[in-house]
Amino acid sequence: MTDTPKTMNGAESVVRSLHKGGVDVCFANPGTSEMQFVDALDRTKLMHCVLGLFEGVVTGAADGYARMAGKPAVTLLHLAPGFANAAANLHNARKGRVPVLNLVGDHALRHQQYDAPLSADVEAACAPFSDWVKSGTDAGSFAADAMQALAVTKGRPGRVASLIAPADIGWDEGGQMAGAIAPDGPAPLDEDALSAAVAALESGQRTLIIAGNSVLEDTSALAQLRGIADKTGADLLAPTSNRRIERGQGRAALAKIPYPINMALETLAPYARAILIETVPPVAFFAYPGRPSLLLPENCDTVTLCSVDGDGPATIAALADRLGAAPAKVQDRLVPARPQGGAITLKNIGAALANALPEDAIIIDEAVSSGGDTYPAGDAARPNSWLSLTGGSIGIGIPLSAGAAIACPDRPVITIQADGSAMYTIQGLWTQAREGSNVTTIILANRAYEILKGELHNVGAQPGPDALSMLNLDRPHLDFVAMAKGMGVPGRRVEDVAELMQAIEDAAKEPGPYLIEAML
Amino acid sequence: MTDTPKTMNGAESVVRSLHKGGVDVCFANPGTSEMQFVDALDRTKLMHCVLGLFEGVVTGAADGYARMAGKPAVTLLHLAPGFANAAANLHNARKGRVPVLNLVGDHALRHQQYDAPLSADVEAACAPFSDWVKSGTDAGSFAADAMQALAVTKGRPGRVASLIAPADIGWDEGGQMAGAIAPDGPAPLDEDALSAAVAALESGQRTLIIAGNSVLEDTSALAQLRGIADKTGADLLAPTSNRRIERGQGRAALAKIPYPINMALETLAPYARAILIETVPPVAFFAYPGRPSLLLPENCDTVTLCSVDGDGPATIAALADRLGAAPAKVQDRLVPARPQGGAITLKNIGAALANALPEDAIIIDEAVSSGGDTYPAGDAARPNSWLSLTGGSIGIGIPLSAGAAIACPDRPVITIQADGSAMYTIQGLWTQAREGSNVTTIILANRAYEILKGELHNVGAQPGPDALSMLNLDRPHLDFVAMAKGMGVPGRRVEDVAELMQAIEDAAKEPGPYLIEAML
Structure with a gap:
């Protein structure tokens, strides 16, 4: 069943090419304009298909899959309203810099000129919630577009790509297999920023390191970061919202910047210097009357040591090397006494x-x-x-x-x-x-x-x-x-x-x- | 509580002005950026506030309300993801030409330059699912914008308007009451089209009248239309999807164009002439391999007697007048025998x-x-x-x-x-x-x-x-x-x-x- 056939339609070429590129799970809430994908998935049996009864389930699940699998799944969504239903959790994936690849069915190209009931501008609907949007144009180039989208999702720091799939290019014959495209690698280490970070840490001023994204997923990087903090007296924090943190006993722990505005301002107030690794300057979730938007103190001298598209763990290794800091040995933490009973409260x-x-x-x-x-x-x-x-x-x-x-x-x-x-x-x-x-x-x-x-x-x-x-x-x-x-x-x-x-x-x-x- | 105060914030000016304009129900799923509206609604007690636990509930309910009340409610939605959650049912309202007025909260203007977690382009998110989008700019003009949005929704044939509400223009003082703006009236009767329709009906060729929107809500217009059909031998159909039809015993009945593509093509195949009243040429819900997108036969001579922004009932009255057709007397229809029991099936x-x-x-x-x-x-x-x-x-x-x-x-x-x-x-x-x-x-x-x-x-x-x-x-x-x-x-x-x-x-x-x- 899974041998690549000599001729195939556009949908099948996409499914087979993505699978060769490592995609083996499809989260789906398909409609009529995606029936050729349902058919291709059925015939090839190359992907595990997971049905959601609402599109927000589909994209939230694709996000959770990617955070743990370390690679994207594909989603199958139905036209502009289906994409809209999916968008809130794509927004979350995008802000979390999690790779998600959407195949968004559209009307057949010839049908798009008519105001059919489900017609709306699919590209425009996708744009505010995607890092990359493209509409497929013909069966022959459809798989190549899909492989480009896959490369976009896998580029550092992880992106949401939406490939729009007009129904006819899915069902037309002439699909061509397409090979993998290498995703963008991480941004190179910034030696000037590294020197600035070392200077900050050796300045004697109160210094905060905020580390996000892949640093938090890497227990070695976390231990090395804690070692830097121990050696220099710097404090460590994670951003308020993070896609994944490896936590628990035996792992270096980072507190988060608190969500409530007053607590966040208070937490960050003491710092004269801040060093950012795979994160941006912290900003309030919302604006409030009389409170600032940016959370670090106005006069805080901030160094972006590693941008969000850089390699945080490699940067931390370079910083530790410059400082001569060894990874921290993580002590066992006290486990709070096991509650013996009584009402469930925020205290227990x-x-x-x-x-x-x-x-x-x-x-x-x-x-x-x-x-x-x-x-x-x-x-x-x-x-x-x-x-x-x-x-x-x-x-x-x-x-x-x-x-x-x-x-x-x-x-x-x-x-x-x-x-x-x-x-x-x-x-x-x-x-x-x-x-x-x-x-x-x-x-x-x-x-x-x-x-x-x-x-x-x-x-x-x-x-x-x-x-x-x-x-x-x-x-x-x-x-x-x-x-x-x-x-x-x-x-x-x-x-x-x-x-x-x-x-x-x-x-x-x-x-x-x-x-x-x-x-x- | 409800006396208009001398000074008020932007949110209160919007609530009070819309209420004076006839809006007395608010369907809401608010978040932080809409708290000043929750506060204004609470203090003024001018609107019945209906909470939905998901934004698609909010907009679907606003649609149902407007179809039956004949006027818009206001919705309260939270930023781009909240709007996205709301969009599928706004799409339905828009296609049904139902008036809905959305207030979509956004970050405070000064906060929009930062990439806060909930930041996304709200205007871009609204555009594919709205007939009109505007972003409020300051507390003083906020209510005037809202009244313009209200007029847009009420313009024939009914529209979806989205007014974006940055949090700070809601909480800033300086709100000014704004008066009602007259909505666009219906497009005038097209005398040439009327003559063409009369010619079609008197041509002796098989003629179909397709009538939609407000015609279907008006039992007098339906009876008059049936009278025209009786007099001329024309057939009558309604579009496949309609916001509201007044049906049942005592009312003239219109069959609908069927949804399944083959049935739709078969139903429309016999017609050499078609007359459209408050509707567009029927188009297939979806494209299918080997089937056309437009459902009327290629050589069908089609007259748009009344466009979707026209006054269908008035047009029908004029047509009946030209033809000398009286309203039909509607006969009682047979009620199918009451099933006595057994399994529930599509047959019974x-x-x-x-x-x-x-x-x-x-x-x-x-x-x-x-x-x-x-x-x-x-x-x-x-x-x-x-x-x-x-x-x-x-x-x-x-x-x-x-x-x-x-x-x-x-x-x-x-x-x-x-x-x-x-x-x-x-x-x-x-x-x-x-x-x-x-x-x-x-x-x-x-x-x-x-x-x-x-x-x-x-x-x-x-x-x-x-x-x-x-x-x-x-x-x-x-x-x-x-x-x-x-x-x-x-x-x-x-x-x-x-x-x-x-x-x-x-x-x-x-x-x-x-x-x-x-x-x-």
């Missing part, structure tokens, strides 16, 4: 997670307003990969976990999921059930868009009952266990913290998905 | 609906592949308003019904809802429960993207098990009753057609939402 949930998160777990963090209390658990827990909401567009957790589980079927996935955010892409539970993935979703049920209550205060409002009603989800109550059951995912509600820990431990050991509704 | 479901749909109901039709069997029920049933999926982007039914119920709290709303499509915006059930709306959702559970199986054949594929697996929703089964319960909507599963009718009749009589999962 961190300790509960630190004790209950299993070895080698993938943690999907969409805790939002509870994040300040749950995030520290990742350092005290057993070694884990910690994946966060990157672009601020809520509704990533359930899909991200579905994709991560497909990349790493032998690792338990634990999703720490805010309730309000869960509702944006709740359909992803069905994909977890369909794929039999070992994902344990912990719903942090505070029955509110809790984070927005703080934001209302930040703009100077004194919220009355109508405003609060727009931010509360308690009328009616959401019953996540019932919703999960409706999508084939078993689950239970827990109100006791000891019971929560037991439920996490049990669910992670069992194959297949499970949902725990933790009442806060 | 039309009869079941024709008998069970209550008087004066609003029917929301997202039946998709079952539509050919359910649609005819609308003519045999008691008088009803029938609202369809207009832009082909599935996931409209549950939100559309939530909005229609808010526009018409005293009418029962019945949603005929395909299962696959329901999953795109299932969160809308929660909004129905929150608002206590009398919506009865009938899930037509065939556990497949059934319509795509036909489409796979239409592109020449012979689907194997992998392809069918991408189109089947049976692994695992979806349990809609459980999902509805999870969102506060009671329901039941029915497998017998008599039980289905009883369940519809019972649910429509009870206040509040209900869900019936009809197993096909």
